[in-house]
Amino acid sequence: MFPPPDLWYVPAESVKKIEALAPSVGITGGRVTLLQPLKRYSELAESLGADLSARKAVEAKARFDRAEKTLREAGSREEEGRRPQGARHDRRRRADVCRRITPWSMEERYSYAGYAPVLEQLAAAVTKSRRLAR
Secondary structure, three states: OOOOOOOOOOOHHHHHHHHHHOOOOOOOOOOOOOHHHHHHHHHHHHHOOOOOOOHHHHHHHHHHHHHHHHHHHHHHHHHOOOOOOOHHHHHHHHHHHHHHHOOOOOOOOOOHHHHHHHHHHHHHHHHHOOOOOO
């Protein structure tokens, strides 16, 4: 949803027509961590009958978890030796680092299968990056 309760790219004049055809659902993807919408989409898929224990779903989640772990470890190495300057500064700095070392795609589908390659690419870029002289 963007911004709640509006649906992303659904014109206000079309909402009633669309909702008359079928119910709709919105999952917040902005201003939250990536893990939150992924969890909500998994819950939605399961509520609609998806088998989250199916081999492809389990493999996608495992790949995502490995990529997330690799990215966190790469980020921890990058931060070693820095003096703490507060959470807000750290978030801005991390976002700035991401923009400088690798492209970020906003079009990925919200699924573990969709975002695992994105995290893998980002982890590889962070791992290969080096600190700039100040």
